[in-house]
Amino acid sequence: MSNFEIITREDFSDLTYLLEVRHPLMAKAAKPGQFVIVMLGEHGERIPLTIADFDREKGTITLVIQAIGKTTRQMQQECQVGTSLYAMVGPMGIPSPISHAKKVVCVGGGLGVAPIYPQARGFKESGAYVIGIVGFRNKDLVFWEKKFRACCDEFIICTDDGSAGIKGMVTAGILQAIEKHPDIDEVIAIGPPIMMKGCADTTRPYKIKTMVSLNPVMVDGTGMCGGCRVKIGDQVKFACVDGPDFDGHLVDFDDLMTRLKRYTKEERMALDHWEKDKEKGCRLQKAVDSTID
Amino acid sequence: MAKKKTIRTIPQERTPMREQDPAVRSKNFEEVACGYHPDDALRESDRCLMCPDQPCVSGCPVGINIPGFIKKIGEKDLRGAYDILTATSLLPAICGRVCPQENQCEGVCTVGESLEAVAIGRLERFVGDTAIREGWVNIPYIETNNYKVGIIGSGPAGMACAADMAKAGCDVTVFEAFHQPGGVLKYGIPDFRLPNSVIDAEIGNLRKLGVKFECNTLVGRLFTIEQMITEMGYDSVFVGVGAGYPTMLGIPGDSLNGVLSANELLTRCNLMRAKEFPNFDTPQPIGKRVAVVGAGNTAMDAMRVSVRLGAEKVYCIYRRSRKEAPARVEEVHHAEQEGVEFNWLTNPVAVLDDGKGSVRGLRCVRMELGEPDESGRRRPVPVVGSEFDFECDLIVYAIGTNANPIMGQTSKLRLNKWGYIDTDLSLATSLAGVFAGGDIVTGAATVIEAMGAGRKAAASMKAYLGIRDSTLPYANDGEKLFGIDLRERNFTRVRVA
Ligand SMILES: Cc1cc2nc3c(=O)[nH]c(=O)nc-3n(C[C@H](O)[C@H](O)[C@H](O)COP(=O)(O)OP(=O)(O)OC[C@H]3O[C@@H](n4cnc5c(N)ncnc54)[C@H](O)[C@@H]3O)c2cc1C
Numbered sequence: 168m169s170n171f172e173i174i175t176r177e178d179f180s181d182l183t184y185l186l187e188v189r190h191p192l193m194a195k196a197a198k199p200g201q202f203v204i205v206m207l208g209e210h211g212e213r214i215p216l217t218i219a220d221f222d223r224e225k226g227t228i229t230l231v232i233q234a235i236g237k238t239t240r241q242m243q244q245e246c247q248v249g250t251s252l253y254a255m256v257g258p259m260g261i262p263s264p265i266s267h268a269k270k271v272v273c274v275g276g277g278l279g280v281a282p283i284y285p286q287a288r289g290f291k292e293s294g295a296y297v298i299g300i301v302g303f304r305n306k307d308l309v310f311w312e313k314k315f316r317a318c319c320d321e322f323i324i325c326t327d328d329g330s331a332g333i334k335g336m337v338t339a340g341i342l343q344a345i346e347k348h349p350d351i352d353e354v355i356a357i358g359p360p361i362m363m364k365g366c367a368d369t370t371r372p373y374k375i376k377t378m379v380s381l382n383p384v385m386v387d388g389t390g391m392c393g394g395c396r397v398k399i400g401d402q403v404k405f406a407c408v409d410g411p412d413f414d415g416h417l418v419d420f421d422d423l424m425t426r427l428k429r430y431t432k433e434e435r436m437a438l439d440h441w442e443k444d445k446e447k448g449c450r451l452q453k454a455v456d457s458t459i460d
Numbered sequence: 461m462a463k464k465k466t467i468r469t470i471p472q473e474r475t476p477m478r479e480q481d482p483a484v485r486s487k488n489f490e491e492v493a494c495g496y497h498p499d500d501a502l503r504e505s506d507r508c509l510m511c512p513d514q515p516c517v518s519g520c521p522v523g524i525n526i527p528g529f530i531k532k533i534g535e536k537d538l539r540g541a542y543d544i545l546t547a548t549s550l551l552p553a554i555c556g557r558v559c560p561q562e563n564q565c566e567g568v569c570t571v572g573e574s575l576e577a578v579a580i581g582r583l584e585r586f587v588g589d590t591a592i593r594e595g596w597v598n599i600p601y602i603e604t605n606n607y608k609v610g611i612i613g614s615g616p617a618g619m620a621c622a623a624d625m626a627k628a629g630c631d632v633t634v635f636e637a638f639h640q641p642g643g644v645l646k647y648g649i650p651d652f653r654l655p656n657s658v659i660d661a662e663i664g665n666l667r668k669l670g671v672k673f674e675c676n677t678l679v680g681r682l683f684t685i686e687q688m689i690t691e692m693g694y695d696s697v698f699v700g701v702g703a704g705y706p707t708m709l710g711i712p713g714d715s716l717n718g719v720l721s722a723n724e725l726l727t728r729c730n731l732m733r734a735k736e737f738p739n740f741d742t743p744q745p746i747g748k749r750v751a752v753v754g755a756g757n758t759a760m761d762a763m764r765v766s767v768r769l770g771a772e773k774v775y776c777i778y779r780r781s782r783k784e785a786p787a788r789v790e791e792v793h794h795a796e797q798e799g800v801e802f803n804w805l806t807n808p809v810a811v812l813d814d815g816k817g818s819v820r821g822l823r824c825v826r827m828e829l830g831e832p833d834e835s836g837r838r839r840p841v842p843v844v845g846s847e848f849d850f851e852c853d854l855i856v857y858a859i860g861t862n863a864n865p866i867m868g869q870t871s872k873l874r875l876n877k878w879g880y881i882d883t884d885l886s887l888a889t890s891l892a893g894v895f896a897g898g899d900i901v902t903g904a905a906t907v908i909e910a911m912g913a914g915r916k917a918a919a920s921m922k923a924y925l926g927i928r929d930s931t932l933p934y935a936n937d938g939e940k941l942f943g944i945d946l947r948e949r950n951f952t953r954v955r956v957a
C-alpha cells in the first residue's frame with residue numbers, strides 16, 4: 168500500500184510532537200473520530216493513535232503524540248522526516264457521527280487536543296456554531312491555537328496555572344459555555360479518562376448529550392482480541408469496532424481507568440530495558456568516537 | 461504383484477511419532493511432535509489396506525485421494541505423493557499437523573475398526589514437510605487473463621481461493637489487516653504446534669504463483685468491497701475474514717484485570733512475540749495460577765502457552781465432561797502431559813476481585829450431565845450448593861467467537877441472524893461477484909474446512925467470470941455453457957480480454 172514515510176515532523180513541546188505520514192489511500196478514507204494502529208519497528212508494539220488531521224490532496228495523515236511510555240518516546244527519538252514506520256493500519260473505528268446539532272462544544276485535553284480538532288472542523292463545515300475548549304498544564308504547552316480559532320466561533324483555553332486563558336480545568340470552561348449558551352445541543356470531549364469523566368459529570372445535570380472517545384489498551388484494533396472492551400451502561404462493547412465514541416453518561420470510567428493500569432509493571436520494564444539499551448548504544452558510540460579521536 | 465494385504469498382515473501398531481519430552485518441551489516453543497523419519501513413513505504406509513471403497517476419502521472435508529498418496533509413499537515416490545496431495549489440498553504440511561483427523565479421515569479408516577487407524581495426518585505432514593525441505597512447488601503454466609481478483613483475509617480460506625484464482629490466470633491480491641499474513645495459523649495456533657516457518661513456506665509458494673499480499677490493510681474501512689468493484693477495478697472479490705470477535709462469559713468480574721480472551725493471549729504471544737518480551741515490546745504478564753475456561757483447540761493452545769510462559773499451575777475449567785471436549789484428542793493428551801490440571805463438569809459463576817481491580821480467583825460450581833440438548837450432547841446442569849473457589853491470578857476465556865462486525869458495518873452484504881455472511885450453496889453472497897467462505901460464513905470451524913470453502917468459492921468465481929479450464933472435457937449438462945453457469949444471472953459481465 169505504502170511505505171508509511173514521515174514527511175513532516177513538528178515538536179510542540181518536549182512532550183508532544185506531530186508526525187505527518189504519507190498514505191494517500193488512508194487520507195482519502197479517513198473521517199473525524201477514527202484512529203490508526205502504528206508499529207514503529209518489527210519488534211514493536213501495536214499502538215493506537217487518533218487521526219488528528221488528514222490532507223486528501225497531499226495524501227497524508229497527521230498524528231499528534233504524547234511521549235509517555237516506551238514506544239511513544241522511542242518514536243519521539245527515531246521518527247524523523249524521511250524515515251518510515253514499520254506498519255500503519257486504519258482508519259479504524261466508527262467515524263464520529265457529525266450530528267445535525269446546531270450548537271456544540273468540542274473539548275480537548277492533553278492527548279485529546281489534537282483529535283478534537285477534526286471534529287470541531289467537521290461540525291463547522293456542517294454549519295454548527297462551534298465552541299472549542301482546550302486544556303493544557305501551562306502556556307508553553309499550547310499548540311494549534313490558530314487552527315482552532317479558524318474553525319471555532321468561540322475558543323477557550325484553560326491552563327492549570329492560569330498562564331494562558333482561564334485558570335482551571337476544561338470543566339470550568341464547559342460551565343462557562345453552558346452559562347452563556349443555554350441552548351447547547353451536544354458536547355464532545357476527548358482526553359484522559361479522568362478528564363472525560365469530569366466532562367460527563369459536568370454536563371449530566373444539564374442533560375446535554377456528551378460524546379467521549381475512549382482509549383483502552385488495544386492489540387489488533389479489528390475486534391478480534393477483546394482487550395479493548397469497555398462497559399457502556401449494562402453492556403460490554405469493544406472500543407475498536409463498536410466505538411471509539413460512546414455516550415459519556417453511560418461509560419463506566421472507573422472500569423476503564425482500572426483496566427488501563429493492567430500493564431503498568433511491564434510498561435516500566437519495557438522503558439527501562441530500552442533506556443538501558445540506549446545508554447549502551449551511546450556508550451558504544453562514545454567508544455567509537457573516542458577511538459576516532 | 462505383491463500379495464493382497466489384510467488386517468492381519470499389516471504392522472499392527474501405529475508407527476509412533478517422536479515427540480519432545482514433556483518436561484523439556486513445556487519450557488520451550490519448539491515443535492512438540494517431531495515428524496516421521498522416512499522409514500517411519502514407509503512402515504506406516506504399509507498399514508493402509510487400499511480399500512476399494514475408500515471410506516477415508518469421504519471422511520476428508522476436501523476428499524483428498526488418501527490411498528493414492530499413501531501408495532506413492534510406499535513406492536518411495538514422494539514427489540508423486542506430493543502431486544496427488546496438492547491436486548486437492550493446498551496446505552498439506554499444515555493440515556497434516558492441525559486437522560482433527562480422528563473426526564475426519566482417520567475416524568472412518570477401515571483399519572481403525574479393529575486396530576489403530578492409519579496415521580493419515582502424519583503421513584500427509586511427512587510429504588508436506590519433504591516438499592518444503594526440497595523446495596518443491598507445483599507451478600503450472602499459467603495463461604494470464606485480464607481479470608483482477610481481490611481476496612480479503614489471508615487465513616486458510618483466503619489462501620486457498622487466492623491459489624486457485626492465480627492458477628486460473630487472474631491477477632490476485634490478498635488484503636490482510638495484520639502486519640503479517642496467515643490468519644489464525646499465524647496469530648492463533650502456537651509455534652509448538654505449527655511453526656511459522658511452515659506457514660511462511662506456504663505463503664512463499666503463493667507468491668511464486670504471482671499472488672500479491674498487501675498487509676496493514678483493513679478492508680471495509682480503508683476501502684469498501686463496493687469500492688473494490690466500482691472504483692478499483694476488481695472483477696470479483698472473496699471475503700475470508702474469519703470469525704474472531706471473542707465471547708466473554710458475562711459473569712460478575714469479567715472486566716477485572718487478569719481476565720482476557722484466548723485470542724488476546726495467543727495474539728500477544730504468537731504474533732506479537734510477548735514470549736520474547738522485553739526484546740519485543742508487547743507484554744503478556746503470566747500469572748502463577750492460570751485458569752482457562754473451555755476445552756476446544758483454542759483452550760488447549762492457551763493452556764499450553766501459559767505453561768511455556770512460566771505459569772506454576774494451569775487449570776482447565778469445562779462445564780461438560782472429557783468426552784464432550786471439542787479439542788483434538790492429541791491436544792488434550794499433550795496438555796495433560798505438560799501438567800495441565802483438568803476440571804471437568806465445572807462451571808465458573810463469578811470472577812473474584814482482589815480489591816485492587818485484579819483477579820484473585822474464580823468461583824465455580826460443579827455440574828452433572830442431564831438430558832441431551834439440541835446438539836445431542838447431554839446438557840450440564842449445576843449441582844445445587846456445590847460452589848467452591850479457585851485461587852488464580854489469570855483467567856482466559858476460550859469459549860468461542862462471534863462474527864466480526866466490520867464487513868457488515870461497511871457493506872451491504874446480507875448477513876444471517878447471527879451476523880455471519882449469508883451465502884448460497886456456491887458461496888455467492890448477496891452482492892454480485894462477491895463470494896465468501898471460511899469461519900465468517902460457517903462460524904468457527906477447521907483449517908481444512910476453511911481451505912475447502914476457499915477452493916469452492918474459487919470454482920464459483922471462475923464460473924462467474926466465465927473462466928473455463930480448457931484441459932477439462934466440455935460437458936453440457938444444460939445448466940452450464942462453456943463452463944458458465946447459466947443460473948448465474950451476471951455472466952453477461954464476462955469480457956473478452
Ligand atoms: C483509540 C485510541 C486513540 C489514541 N490516540 C492517541 C493520540 O492521538 N495521541 C497519543 O499520544 N496517544 C493516543 N492514544 C494513547 C496511546 O495509544 C498510548 O499513549 C500508547 O499506546 C502508549 O504507548 P507507550 O509504549 O508509549 O506507553 P506504555 O509504556 O505502553 O504506557 C504508558 C501509559 O499509557 C497507557 N497505555 C498503554 N497502552 C495503551 C494503549 N494501547 N492505549 C491507551 N493507553 C495506553 C498506560 O495506561 C500507561 O499509563 C490513543 C489510544 C487509543 C486507544
Ligand SMILES: Cc1cc2nc3c(=O)[nH]c(=O)nc-3n(C[C@H](O)[C@H](O)[C@H](O)COP(=O)(O)OP(=O)(O)OC[C@H]3O[C@@H](n4cnc5c(N)ncnc54)[C@H](O)[C@@H]3O)c2cc1C
Pocket residue numbers: 389558559560612613614615616617618635636637638642643644645648649677678679680700701702703704726757758759761788864866867897898899900904905906907908910
Ligand atoms: C487458537 C486456535 C486454534 C485452532 N486450532 C485448530 C486446529 O488445531 N485444527 C483446525 O483444523 N482448526 C483449528 N482452529 C480453527 C481454524 O484455525 C479456523 O477455522 C480457520 O483458520 C479459519 O480460516 P479463515 O480463513 O476463515 O479465517 P482466519 O484464519 O481467521 O483468517 C482471517 C484473516 O482475515 C483478516 N481480516 C479480518 N478482517 C479483515 C478486514 N476487514 N480486512 C482485511 N483482513 C481482515 C484477519 O486478520 C485474519 O488474518 C483453531 C482456531 C484457533 C483460534
Ligand code: SF4
Pocket residue numbers: 519520521522523524526549555556559560561564565566580581584908
Ligand atoms: S486434509 Fe485433514 S482430513 Fe483430509 S486427509 Fe488430510 S489430515 Fe485427513
Ligand code: SF4
Pocket residue numbers: 507508509510511514515516517526527568569570571578580
Ligand atoms: S480407509 Fe484406511 S486403510 Fe482404507 S484406504 Fe483409507 S487409509 Fe487406507
Ligand code: FES
Pocket residue numbers: 384385386387388389390391392393394395396405406407408
Ligand atoms: S483491540 Fe482487539 S478487539 Fe479491540
